[in-house]
Amino acid sequence: MSTTAAQGFVAAGVTAGIKASGRPDLALVVNTGPDKVCAAVYTSNRFQAAPVLWSKGVTASGVLDAVVLNSGGANACTGADGLADSKATAQLVASAIGTTPDRVAVCSTGLIGVRLPMDAITRGVSIAAETLDAQGGSDAAQAIMTTDTVPKTAVESVDGWTVGGMAKGAGMLAPALATMLVVVTTDAVLTAAEADAALREATRLTFDRTDSDGCMSTNDTVILMASGASGVRPSTEAFTEALTAVCGDLASQLLADAEGAAHDIAIHVEKAATEDDALDVARCIARSNLFKCAVFGNDPNWGRVLAAAGTSKATFDPDAVSVSFNGVEVFTSGGLGADRSLVDLKSSRDVDVTVDLAAGDAYATVWTNDLTYDYVKENAEYSS
Amino acid sequence: MSTTAAQGFVAAGVTAGIKASGRPDLALVVNTGPDKVCAAVYTSNRFQAAPVLWSKGVTASGVLDAVVLNSGGANACTGADGLADSKATAQLVASAIGTTPDRVAVCSTGLIGVRLPMDAITRGVSIAAETLDAQGGSDAAQAIMTTDTVPKTAVESVDGWTVGGMAKGAGMLAPALATMLVVVTTDAVLTAAEADAALREATRLTFDRTDSDGCMSTNDTVILMASGASGVRPSTEAFTEALTAVCGDLASQLLADAEGAAHDIAIHVEKAATEDDALDVARCIARSNLFKCAVFGNDPNWGRVLAAAGTSKATFDPDAVSVSFNGVEVFTSGGLGADRSLVDLKSSRDVDVTVDLAAGDAYATVWTNDLTYDYVKENAEYSS
Numbered sequence: 001m002s003t004t005a006a007q008g009f010v011a012a013g014v015t016a017g018i019k020a021s022g023r024p025d026l027a028l029v030v031n032t033g034p035d036k037v038c039a040a041v042y043t044s045n046r047f048q049a050a051p052v053l054w055s056k057g058v059t060a061s062g063v064l065d066a067v068v069l070n071s072g073g074a075n076a077c078t079g080a081d082g083l084a085d086s087k088a089t090a091q092l093v094a095s096a097i098g099t100t101p102d103r104v105a106v107c108s109t110g111l112i113g114v115r116l117p118m119d120a121i122t123r124g125v126s127i128a129a130e131t132l133d134a135q136g137g138s139d140a141a142q143a144i145m146t147t148d149t150v151p152k153t154a155v156e157s158v159d160g161w162t163v164g165g166m167a168k169g170a171g172m173l174a175p176a177l178a179t180m181l182v183v184v185t186t187d188a189v190l191t192a193a194e195a196d197a198a199l200r201e202a203t204r205l206t207f208d209r210t211d212s213d214g215c216m217s218t219n220d221t222v223i224l225m226a227s228g229a230s231g232v233r234p235s236t237e238a239f240t241e242a243l244t245a246v247c248g249d250l251a252s253q254l255l256a257d258a259e260g261a262a263h264d265i266a267i268h269v270e271k272a273a274t275e276d277d278a279l280d281v282a283r284c285i286a287r288s289n290l291f292k293c294a295v296f297g298n299d300p301n302w303g304r305v306l307a308a309a310g311t312s313k314a315t316f317d318p319d320a321v322s323v324s325f326n327g328v329e330v331f332t333s334g335g336l337g338a339d340r341s342l343v344d345l346k347s348s349r350d351v352d353v354t355v356d357l358a359a360g361d362a363y364a365t366v367w368t369n370d371l372t373y374d375y376v377k378e379n380a381e382y383s384s
Numbered sequence: 385m386s387t388t389a390a391q392g393f394v395a396a397g398v399t400a401g402i403k404a405s406g407r408p409d410l411a412l413v414v415n416t417g418p419d420k421v422c423a424a425v426y427t428s429n430r431f432q433a434a435p436v437l438w439s440k441g442v443t444a445s446g447v448l449d450a451v452v453l454n455s456g457g458a459n460a461c462t463g464a465d466g467l468a469d470s471k472a473t474a475q476l477v478a479s480a481i482g483t484t485p486d487r488v489a490v491c492s493t494g495l496i497g498v499r500l501p502m503d504a505i506t507r508g509v510s511i512a513a514e515t516l517d518a519q520g521g522s523d524a525a526q527a528i529m530t531t532d533t534v535p536k537t538a539v540e541s542v543d544g545w546t547v548g549g550m551a552k553g554a555g556m557l558a559p560a561l562a563t564m565l566v567v568v569t570t571d572a573v574l575t576a577a578e579a580d581a582a583l584r585e586a587t588r589l590t591f592d593r594t595d596s597d598g599c600m601s602t603n604d605t606v607i608l609m610a611s612g613a614s615g616v617r618p619s620t621e622a623f624t625e626a627l628t629a630v631c632g633d634l635a636s637q638l639l640a641d642a643e644g645a646a647h648d649i650a651i652h653v654e655k656a657a658t659e660d661d662a663l664d665v666a667r668c669i670a671r672s673n674l675f676k677c678a679v680f681g682n683d684p685n686w687g688r689v690l691a692a693a694g695t696s697k698a699t700f701d702p703d704a705v706s707v708s709f710n711g712v713e714v715f716t717s718g719g720l721g722a723d724r725s726l727v728d729l730k731s732s733r734d735v736d737v738t739v740d741l742a743a744g745d746a747y748a749t750v751w752t753n754d755l756t757y758d759y760v761k762e763n764a765e766y767s768s
Contacts, residue, residue, distance in 0.1 A: 044695075045694035045695060046694035046696070046702055047693070047694035048702075077686075077687060077690055077718075077719075077720075079718060079719045079720075113687050216694070216695050217691060218687075218691050287671075289755075289763070290763050293760050294763065296760065296764045299764070303458075303495070303496025304496075306431045306461055306496070306602070307429060307602050310429035310430035310431035311428075312430070316430075318431050318432075319463070331461065331497070334461075334463060335461075335462075371673075373757050373761070376759075377757070379677035379678065379681075380680045380681030380683070381681055
């Protein structure tokens with residue numbers, strides 16, 4: 001049910017004709033209220049796509065009526081013309097649903113450097129506005145797919161209120177967000193400040209720690225809309241927890257569908273001096289191509305884990321560090337541990353790597369995947 | 385002629401029996417004087433192999449008689465026992481050539497986390513000491529190969545003095561040095577301080593800007609030995625220039641032999657506010673797996689170049705940036721440039737990517753290669 005699981009939302013997913021394949025390529029999610037609260041986070045890439053520039057301006061107010069999303073074109077690196085296209089898209093939606101463009105966010109995904117076909121966008125917005133439905137969340141999740149093999153949706157229901165969302169993305173996933181578009185809705189009663197704080201915390205712990213290939217996109221967007229339609233005002237903690245659960249669920253679906261991956265890898269760094277240290281070490285490991293190739297080869301290569309950890313700036317004593325693969329400690333307190341043949345990486349897609357820094361009590365997890373022939377194939381043959 | 389091109393050096397490369405393959409695996413380079421000057425730079429990885437820890441202590445004095453190098457085992461992450469093995473190796477060499485162990489550097493390359501077979505090392509040092517020869521540089525360069533497909537040597541002769549060197553390395557090449565062992569010799573007359581300054585400048589501009597896969601090794605070592613045997617004292621500038629030429633030549637050979645690469649890529653960043661900015665942008669691009677896959681697919685994907693540049697902290701206006709592939713400006717001052725079909729990446733291994741930041745007068749070049757099926761294959765199947 002994705003973005004229409006919560007009360008107060010209608011959605012649609014339609015074929016506008018942007019994609020040559022004729023598959024659905026335009027989604028619309030509308031908040032019918034009574035509240036129109038929003039929060040959003042965006043890519044920190046210095047090259048920001050036109051829809052990101054547009055939506056940043058729009059969502060800064062904390063008020064939003066709708067999000068329109070297209071696949072089939074990223075509208076990135078398209079200059080002033082591209083920005084005008086994003087604004088025109090918002091205007092089309094505003095006219096169709098009876099609001100003003102400054103309350104409509106726009107998201108785009110697909111090839112960089114190509115202008116959007118505005119005739120198709122115009123047609124798509126018109127069809128989408130006519131088919132908006134309280135059951136339309138699944139169609140919307142379908143329409144934002146690019147190289148995704150499955151739509152990604154998640155829902156958490158808690159004490160009379162609900163958080164639900166959809167995401168697209170498969171590769172180009174990196175810290176500080178990925179090539180992903182995410183729309184999460186809730187019928188909880190929230191202020192814009194509460195929505196913003198909860199979204200920042202939820203993304204910090206989920207999407208920001210999902211690193212498929214270290215490559216950060218120009219279009220990443222996560223938008224939260226709150227309708228207040230449940231009439232329930234949850235505690236900050238309860239809402240943040242539910243939102244984090246939905247975002248975590250979506251993030252794990254993004255990684256599981258990452259281009260060409262054969263293993264899903266969780267890198268846990270424990271007993272770090274600080275959480276930042278734990279994160280630094282985990283990211284260094286998640287970005288090591290040599291480590292990622294070893295996992296593809298089912299090799300619990302702790303030497304490559306250490307070599308990657310050794311490039312971090314974290315505080316630790318190399319002679320005190322331990323490394324485990326799937327619970328088998330293959331490197332213990334700076335020396336050889338259990339034999340690597342005891343580790344089985346073949347039986348499951350899931351790989352757990354735990355690094356004990358013996359430097360404190362902080363910890364962090366980063367999720368990544370292995371580096372495979374199919375990753376190279378998809379990214380050598382598919383332009384983005 | 386590699387390390388024996390300069391006067392005052394003898395070398396050997398022999399089969400000690402460390403490698404199961406029976407190929408040469410131990411090299412010895414000895415400075416016969418009259419001067420015994422040295423300088424060295426090492427990996428900045430926090431996990432430093434035993435031979436790095438040993439050699440750092442030895443070369444700090446600026447005086448060195450010999451370097452012994454083995455392939456077939458990295459002696460990394462082997463703890464106190466591994467350090468004792470490196471010291472024992474230096475002692476064997478010292479006894480054989482009539483000096484003290486604190487004047488013998490040790491380098492090792494191969495699998496991490498495995499102790500060296502000291503009986504084979506003992507035998508190898510003995511044979512090498514007996515076969516030391518003023519023509520032995522080629523044999524030494526052969527004996528340090530691991531996944532290298534060719535030995536790497538370079539020589540520059542200038543006004544009566546010579547700089548020559550050898551290197552091993554094929555992949556795991558990254559900033560702040562790579563998995564590489566390099567020994568450079570010269571018969572120029574130099575002080576230790578002059579040798580140190582020249583080596584730091586030469587490596588800063590060459591090996592430090594060679595980034596095959598962003599992965600930094602635990603064993604990287606570059607050692608310069610000066611015999612003074614030519615009797616000529618070159619100017620600092622002339623010596624640094626010749627040394628930089630030899631290091632640059634060796635670095636380009638390392639990249640050309642990088643595991644599985646199909647293209648050699650030079651990333652030039654121009655008109656940066658500072659050299660550090662130029663380097664930051666070039667490194668971000670060199671480490672983008674998406675960009676590297678695109679080059680493998682012969683796709684001049686400037687969108688991926690921009691997305692990678694956009695993750696840097698360099699000063700620039702995204703709307704003023706231009707990107708060229710092999711001289712064809714496909715992105716001009718923040719907007720679409722020439723059609724990408726005008727770029728030919730198929731006819732040559734060499735790819736030039738130039739990014740104009742329009743922010744100043746500084747520039748830097750980083751050399752890398754593409755990401756291919758064969759890179760994944762070699763690094764999934766070969767443990768290191």
